[in-house]
Amino acid sequence: MSEQIIKTEFSxxxxxxxxxxxMSVICQRALPDVRDGLKPVQRRVLYAMQELGLSADKPHRKSARIVGDTxxxxxxxxxxxxxxxxxxxxxxxKKGMPLVDGHGNFGSIEGDGAAAMRYTEAKLQKFTQEVYLADMDKNVVDFQSNFDxxxxxxxxxxxxxxxLLINGAEGIAVGMTTSIPPHNLSEVVDGVKAYMDxxxxxxxxxxxYVKGPDFPTGGIVVNQKELKNIYETGSGKMKLRGKVHFEKAKKRSERDKLVITEIPYTMIGANISKFIADVVGLIENKTTSDIVDVSNESSKEGIRIVLELRRNADVERLENLLYKKTRLEDTFGVNMLAIANGRPELxxxxxxxxxxxxFHYEVLTRKYETLLKKELEQKEIKEGLIKASDMIDLIIEILRGSKSLKDAKSCLIHGETDNITFKTQKSKKEASKLCFTEKQASAILEMRLYRLIGLEIMALQEEYAEILKKIDKYQDILEHPASMKKVMKKDLEKIKKIYGFERKTELTNAKAAVVKALPIEEKEVVFVMDRFGYSKILDKSTYERNEETVLKEYRHIVHCMNTDKVCVFTDTGVMHQIKVQDIPSGRLRDKGTPLDNIGNYDSRNEQILLIAPDRVLKxxxxLFVTAASMVKLVDGAEFIVQKKTVAATKLAEGDTLTAVRIVSAKEGITNAQIIMQSEEGYFLRFPLEEVTRKKKGAIGIxxxxxQEQDHVKHIYLTGVEEEDTxxxxxxEKELVFSKIRLMGRDGKGVKVRR
Structure with missing residues (x-):
């Protein structure tokens, strides 16, 4: 067989x-179908469970068997x-209406994972059987071939x-995502009935009717006024809060408590632990002093997170603080995307x-068409049996005179009497007039003799009358939309009556949480950081008692006020700001906290050149000096900004900062000098006043x-209050800077060879 090379564009x-x-991911994996609200994997799991016979009244079966079959x-x-x-x-x-009845460890609301599938067992919920899988034998939906x-x-x-509304949906496809919150079953049923009317x-x-989402975890939706726009457009953000109530201490030995009994839907899983860690962080950072202890007393009965309070705690402020600083108030992003008519649609x-x-109308139409077809078949059969019972003697004579089943059947259907022996010509003549249908003839031949009893014949006639009633009913439903609507409503009302439940999530319009900052008593503190990047705040008295030890053990020591910000300049040309209040206080022997964990500083890619309080910079x-020898003076007020990280200077490509120095503006820089030292050993001393003042966004002069391949390694200042070297x-010898010849800026300098 000859090969043919096809040339085409790779793109x-x-x-x-x-x-x-x-499209395969979107339609076959990630997004639910708007008709049944299920993703393919969910649909296949439920169908496999039904095929395994795992109905609600049967024993549980190993999850591994269900997964294997699916x-x-x-x-x-x-x-x-x-x-x-x-x-x-x-x-x-997670689900408004669980569809599977599990036996074993299927995980918890606190984020514990389910046990391995070989340990857990499952079967279908009765709700799933009756509402999701009923009438599958009545040709109500199309079937397709599986993958092989x-x-x-x-x-x-x-x-x-x-x-899709009752259980919601979450999924990430290619270039799109769906996020639909769960709703209350009773409300949704009422909404469907209102739409039908x-x-x-x-x-x-x-x-x-459908007032808003109803999360299984309860909680409060606090932006009810925005729900209308969300439901009209299919996208938006719902603000959720947990429910908090105050418990007064009953005894003097006990403390007042703030108890969280319901959490936002977005907090389920590991975020409960994260919430508790955030509360602990508020205590450690001294954001609040009203909380004494926090404990998680949640159980199978429900959520109960307890915060023990100090006497006379400001409860309202504390609640607002929890909403503002933790995930007790969170956002649920809504994007109601699903597969409709074979394509994704918002x-x-x-x-x-x-x-x-x-879709429900189509399902019921197909159901009643199947039932009508079945009843029409039964009507045909029953009519034949009733007719046969009226001439039973002739039927028996035909059967006794037939040589084969085929001859008897031909006589019943077509009146063929040639191969049948009759007792009289009259019987033969009557037999030739017979014209039963194929199904009637088969039913007559299969009829048992006991059906000839008088009572059985009466029962047959009653069954026939019942069939006629059903046919009339089914034809009425199929031919009149009003009758079909009545059936649909009755069906929905029955589901609501059996499985409906009260709303769990409260809907309201609440004001945004506002936390007024408590007045802070301003005091002097000392920021210290060791060579490994661990930092902390020391009391001034602690520092003064152990000054010698601190000077020996810590690389950076900054005197500041507890209301200041610490400004960290690095060799990458950026400045990071950290509030002193955000840096944990500690005792002298405490290890401290890595600076990486507090601000945006990255110790792996940045080297600290200067740490100073913002009030000093004002x-x-x-003075900025780069490795490529670019220098400039910048007014410190330019660095009084709100952002946590800003560009401190502009750097040429491949250049880095070598030094950042504070130069006091009180007495000027007339007598100050700068000494620049290069890697090759060149020293240049010139007046600092020759350095031009620039904006922080300039490269400098x-x-x-x-020399080629050389770079500035160090700088030194003389005649400057902050640093006089x-x-x-x-x-290994002393180099006195005053002995180096004073030159002008942009000179080559002198090489010190000793």
């Missing part, structure tokens, strides 16, 4: 392949994704309620109800002519 192939992959027959992907889908459908704190065409699976499940209903009118509340109502100038030890 075209890549584009087509990526689009195919993206993966082997319908879902050719990883077992972990299948088991995760099974687990989520069991968790009542050895099995058939439903394209969609015949779900009778808008599951008035298809032109507005979102505002629909929200009289849906409004009315769109979801509309799509599902049409009254000073800053050249301070020293450098008259001499250094260079090559």
């Amino acid at each position: 075209d192939i890549m584009q087509k392949s990526y689009i195919d992959y993206a 993966m082997g027959k319908y879902h050719p992907h990883g077992d972990s994704s299948i088991y995760e889908a099974l687990v989520v459908m069991e968790q009542d704190f 065409e050895t099995e058939k699976e439903p394209v969609v499940l015949p779900v009778r309620i808008p599951n 008035n298809p032109d209903i507005t979102t505002e009118e629909l929200m009289e 849906l409004s509340l009315k769109d979801i109800i509309s799509y599902h109502t049409r 009254e000073s100038s800053l 050249r301070g020293m002519k450098l 008259p001499s250094i030890i260079y090559k």
